[in-house]
Amino acid sequence: MGTLMGFVDFLLWMLWIYFVMICIWIFVWVFIDIFRDHTLNGWAKALWVILLIVLPFLGAIIYLIARGRSMAGRQARDVEETAQANADYIRSVAGTSTSSPAAEIERAHGLLAAGAITQDEFVALKAKALAA
Incomplete structure (x- = not known):
């Protein structure tokens, strides 16, 4: 008990x-x-x-x-x-690894327009974006 x-x-x-x-x-x-x-x-x-x-x-x-x-x-x-x-x-x-190629090209074009990159760098970034 x-x-x-x-x-x-x-x-x-x-x-x-x-x-x-x-x-x-x-x-x-x-x-x-x-x-x-x-x-x-x-x-x-x-x-x-x-x-x-x-x-x-x-x-x-x-x-x-x-x-x-x-x-x-x-x-x-x-x-x-x-x-x-x-x-x-x-x-x-x-970062840019998940963005679309169009967004990367647009971003590169913005950098080109701002004078941050040259035309050759823009072409290289565009080719890289399209290759991905």
């Missing part, structure tokens, strides 16, 4: 630790969202923070009810902006 009660106590402690970790995660996420939201002015952010410090559970529930939809929208927008920034970065470092 003692071993069973020890195991039940262990499971209850694990459940309480789980709930505490979930609560901490929710509070951290709400704090991050408060300071990430550009639609709130400084006073509104200060009031939300005070409410979360004085009445943490009630404040978090009120925040999630009042601003949960916009919270999800901000998160989706941030994910989309990050994905777009990654795609732009990948395109910028990929």
Whole structure:
């Protein structure tokens, strides 16, 4: 009987630790969202923070009810902006190896028009682009 009660106590402690970790995660996420939201002015952010410090559970529930939809929208927008920034970065470092021959010829023509390369260099770049 003692071993069973020890195991039940262990499971209850694990459940309480789980709930505490979930609560901490929710509070951290709400704090991050408060300071990430550009639609709130400084006073509104200060009031939300005070409410979360004085009445943490009630404040978090009120925040999630009042601003949960916009919270999800901000998160989706941030994910989309990050994905777009990654795609732009990948395109910028990929160089000319993935561009089309027409784009390379156009770029070489721009260099020729700017005087950065000679006519012979332009012909060589054009031949290289067409060979690829």
